[in-house]
Amino acid sequence: MSAVPSIRVADIHKRFGNLKVLRGLSFDVQRGSVVSVIGASGSGKSTLLRCVNYLEAPDAGEVYLEGTPLGSRLDADGRRKPRSLAEINKMRCELGVVFQQFNLWPHMTVLGNVIEAPIRVRKMPRKEAIGVAEECLRRVQLADKADEYPARLSGGQQQRAAIARALAMRPKAMLFDEPTSSLDPELTDEVLAVMRRLAADGTTMIVVTHEMSFARDVSDRVIFLHDGLIEEEGPPADVFGAPGSERLGRFLSKYRR
Amino acid sequence: MSEGLKQALDLSLFWEYRLVLLQGLLFNVLVFLCAAALALCVGLGAALLRVNRRFPARCLGTLHVELFRNAPDYIMLDWVHFVLPLIIGMVIRRRVEFHPFASAVIALGCVYSGYFAETFRAGIEAIPRGNIDAGRAFGMPERTILRRITLPQVVRRMLPEALNQFVSLFKATTIVSLIAVPDLMYNVSMVTQQEMRPLPLYTGAALAYFLIIFVFASGVRAFTERWRRKIGA
Numbered sequence: 269m270s271a272v273p274s275i276r277v278a279d280i281h282k283r284f285g286n287l288k289v290l291r292g293l294s295f296d297v298q299r300g301s302v303v304s305v306i307g308a309s310g311s312g313k314s315t316l317l318r319c320v321n322y323l324e325a326p327d328a329g330e331v332y333l334e335g336t337p338l339g340s341r342l343d344a345d346g347r348r349k350p351r352s353l354a355e356i357n358k359m360r361c362e363l364g365v366v367f368q369q370f371n372l373w374p375h376m377t378v379l380g381n382v383i384e385a386p387i388r389v390r391k392m393p394r395k396e397a398i399g400v401a402e403e404c405l406r407r408v409q410l411a412d413k414a415d416e417y418p419a420r421l422s423g424g425q426q427q428r429a430a431i432a433r434a435l436a437m438r439p440k441a442m443l444f445d446e447p448t449s450s451l452d453p454e455l456t457d458e459v460l461a462v463m464r465r466l467a468a469d470g471t472t473m474i475v476v477t478h479e480m481s482f483a484r485d486v487s488d489r490v491i492f493l494h495d496g497l498i499e500e501e502g503p504p505a506d507v508f509g510a511p512g513s514e515r516l517g518r519f520l521s522k523y524r525r
Numbered sequence: 526m527s528e529g530l531k532q533a534l535d536l537s538l539f540w541e542y543r544l545v546l547l548q549g550l551l552f553n554v555l556v557f558l559c560a561a562a563l564a565l566c567v568g569l570g571a572a573l574l575r576v577n578r579r580f581p582a583r584c585l586g587t588l589h590v591e592l593f594r595n596a597p598d599y600i601m602l603d604w605v606h607f608v609l610p611l612i613i614g615m616v617i618r619r620r621v622e623f624h625p626f627a628s629a630v631i632a633l634g635c636v637y638s639g640y641f642a643e644t645f646r647a648g649i650e651a652i653p654r655g656n657i658d659a660g661r662a663f664g665m666p667e668r669t670i671l672r673r674i675t676l677p678q679v680v681r682r683m684l685p686e687a688l689n690q691f692v693s694l695f696k697a698t699t700i701v702s703l704i705a706v707p708d709l710m711y712n713v714s715m716v717t718q719q720e721m722r723p724l725p726l727y728t729g730a731a732l733a734y735f736l737i738i739f740v741f742a743s744g745v746r747a748f749t750e751r752w753r754r755k756i757g758a
Contacts, residue, residue: 273640321662323658323661323662334551353666353667354666357664357666358664359664360661360662360663360664361663361664363662365659365662365663367655367658367662368657369653370655371653371655371656371659372659373656373659373660373674373678373680374656374757375677375678375681384663384673385663385664385665388665388669388673389663389664389665389669417755419755433663434663437663488622
């Protein structure tokens with residue numbers, strides 16, 4: 269028997285107007301494991317991630333966080349009822365999100381960015397939040413930049429600050445949406461290094477990425493999305509070593525060149 | 526130099542009546558502060574309506590902006606002071622009269638709320654979507670996002686434009702003398718009637734306004750520049 273997965277994605281559908289972006293996706297993320305999601309742009313990777321924490325509400329299907337449905341609950345009669353925004357917000361705190369564009373709040377210092385959600389959402393006393401923030405900033409090796417404003421940091425530093433901001437909520441899992449895609453090549457390594465360390469520490473992670481070496485070396489499972497469906501999934505050795513579908517082979521060959 | 530021009534540039538009369546005139550200026554400042562507060566609050570409300578998801582709310586916001594932004598301040602002032610009380614009186618079946626000060630604040634506050642609404646709206650729409658996504662992703666309620674993430678950035682972004690609007694609003698306070706608010710221009714005309722020498726007072730008044738606005742605007746600019754630069758706005 270296996271334990272309750274940290275995150276279970278069950279038959280998620282999402283459409284924007286006539287465009288079906290996700291067409292029934294299911295997978296589990298076990299506690300302490302890393303799942304990488306790869307695929308061409310437009311395959312639905314980012315939408316999938318945004319559905320996992322209901323930044324986009326899925327049209328059908330459900331996401332379970334440690335067994336609890338995120339977007340709905342059963343009422344007294346056993347019927348499924350959509351959750352209120354307040355309830356969804358409570359669940360969202362358990363998922364730390366790191367965005368492609370960092371999305372740091374520019375009017376706050378790095379420290380201000382990291383303590384904001386713990387204070388406003390978790391209602392943590394300021395002093396305690398600062399303690400947590402300093403620890404998180406040390407984990408991403410940015411302790412010396414705590415009082416800088418984001419505009420004064422490099423892209424890599426901004427993304428590491430964004431990772432610290434997500435860690436400060438002590439989430440049950442971390443979601444990374446192409447965390448290195450808007451970075452110059454020489455800055456991606458420092459971000460990937462931090463993510464490797466998080467993975468080694470046993471952080472549960474879903475990582476949407478174009479960094480094939482990261483996906484191969486760090487993840488426990490790799491999911492290849494095509495056209496809103498899971499085309500192939502498995503341990504990285506299988507997915508990268510012996511791609512089952514021609515499409516995955518073609519996709520991977522573009523990265524070998 | 527002609528006698529008239531010499532008289533116009535002679536500030537001794539202005540100095541002689543400085544206390545009365547200063548008192549008038551105080552009224553300008555008072556009208557300005559109250560009208561600015563009203564304009565900011567109503568303007569923010571209208572801007573939030575204009576960016577609302579719901580269509581009727583957006584219509585209401587647009588109606589507000591177009592109505593007040595396109596009304597000349599002087600006509601609004603007269604309308605609020607003379608017509609609005611009649612309408613209200615008809616509804617509550619009692620004779621209503623507005624204190625000139627109240628009319629001035631309401632009229633100027635409403636007209637400028639139209640301008641401020643547009644400034645706020647532009648500021649709100651300029652906030653990158655990802656900033657708000659980040660707030661939502663961490664479970665922040667909409668209210669917290671508005672108060673902690675959107676508005677602090679909007680205020681920084683809109684400051685230069687808002688400063689221009691504050692300056693026009695302050696200048697617009699000179700028309701309140703027309704409904705007998707005892708402001709600087711009102712006192713100027715009172716003294717003028719008494720002394721029958723209008724010209725020197727006008728020069729003094731012009732100088733007073735210029736000085737106040739210049740000092741205020743430069744002060745605000747100098748004070749906020751560093752603060753705005755930090756975020757790269």
